Amino acid sequence: MARQSSFLKLEGTIGDITFYKGRTGFKARQKGGVSKDRILKDPKFRRTRENLQEFARAANAAKFLKDAFRGIALKSSDGSLHNRLYSIATKVIYSDTLSNRGERRFELGNIQLMKGFQFSNQSTIENTLFKQPQISDEPDSVTVTIQAMVPATYLRSLVNTTHYRISLIRASINFVDGTYSEESVNSGEIPISMNEQEELALTLPKPSIPDTHHFFAMALEYLQVLENGSKYDLYDLTQNPATILVVS
Numbered sequence: 001m002a003r004q005s006s007f008l009k010l011e012g013t014i015g016d017i018t019f020y021k022g023r024t025g026f027k028a029r030q031k032g033g034v035s036k037d038r039i040l041k042d043p044k045f046r047r048t049r050e051n052l053q054e055f056a057r058a059a060n061a062a063k064f065l066k067d068a069f070r071g072i073a074l075k076s077s078d079g080s081l082h083n084r085l086y087s088i089a090t091k092v093i094y095s096d097t098l099s100n101r102g103e104r105r106f107e108l109g110n111i112q113l114m115k116g117f118q119f120s121n122q123s124t125i126e127n128t129l130f131k132q133p134q135i136s137d138e139p140d141s142v143t144v145t146i147q148a149m150v151p152a153t154y155l156r157s158l159v160n161t162t163h164y165r166i167s168l169i170r171a172s173i174n175f176v177d178g179t180y181s182e183e184s185v186n187s188g189e190i191p192i193s194m195n196e197q198e199e200l201a202l203t204l205p206k207p208s209i210p211d212t213h214h215f216f217a218m219a220l221e222y223l224q225v226l227e228n229g230s231k232y233d234l235y236d237l238t239q240n241p242a243t244i245l246v247v248s
Helices: 036-041 043-068 070-076 081-094
Strands: 012-014 017-022 025-030 134-137 141-146 163-174 179-186 200-205 213-225 231-233 242-247
Touching: 043 070, 043 081, 043 163, 043 179, 070 163, 070 179, 070 213, 070 242, 134 242, 141 163, 141 242, 163 200, 179 200
Parallel strands: none
Antiparallel strands: 012 017, 017 025, 134 141, 141 200, 163 179, 163 213, 213 231, 213 242
């Protein structure tokens, strides 16, 4: 560690040397660190290499989930979505009891940990819709049912919103091949009024596809519909909740 003894009090970086002020005066240090080549080859960094491999798999799984649920990501998420998906994907990888350290994989872990994941960090179905959805998870389909209700009473009110829409989305992902598909069904625009809305049931099939996992999510969107029929999304999209209900 070098210490400046002259009257020059430099702060910042020049080339590979960084100047900064410490508790005992102004100091300088040279950029350093372990080289990439050493990390990749040195036996001492075996654990580091194992961690990096699993971190990369978690990042890929998070990307597949975000891309497969792109419709939700555009309507309900905030800037933290990828990081939160990465965090839960890492937990899934660590739950793989079949593989050795460094070889653990998302698809071999406890994917049920994804159940309950919230796409918005600001809003949830539970604090937005005060009618608990009924979930029917059958071998070949998933159905979400919401009992008849008065929207203005059982839906959290937001300024400048006139309608809402509820969707059921299925993301089918093969984490080995890196392929995915998406299918959705929705209620259409429903007025937020004192008029009772009849029971709503949304159903999607559960295809039998080898090496593919299905994630079913429910999303609620707020809208403003003008008298001329023009539709506008909510300005603050973080208030649109969406959550993963079923994982298979």
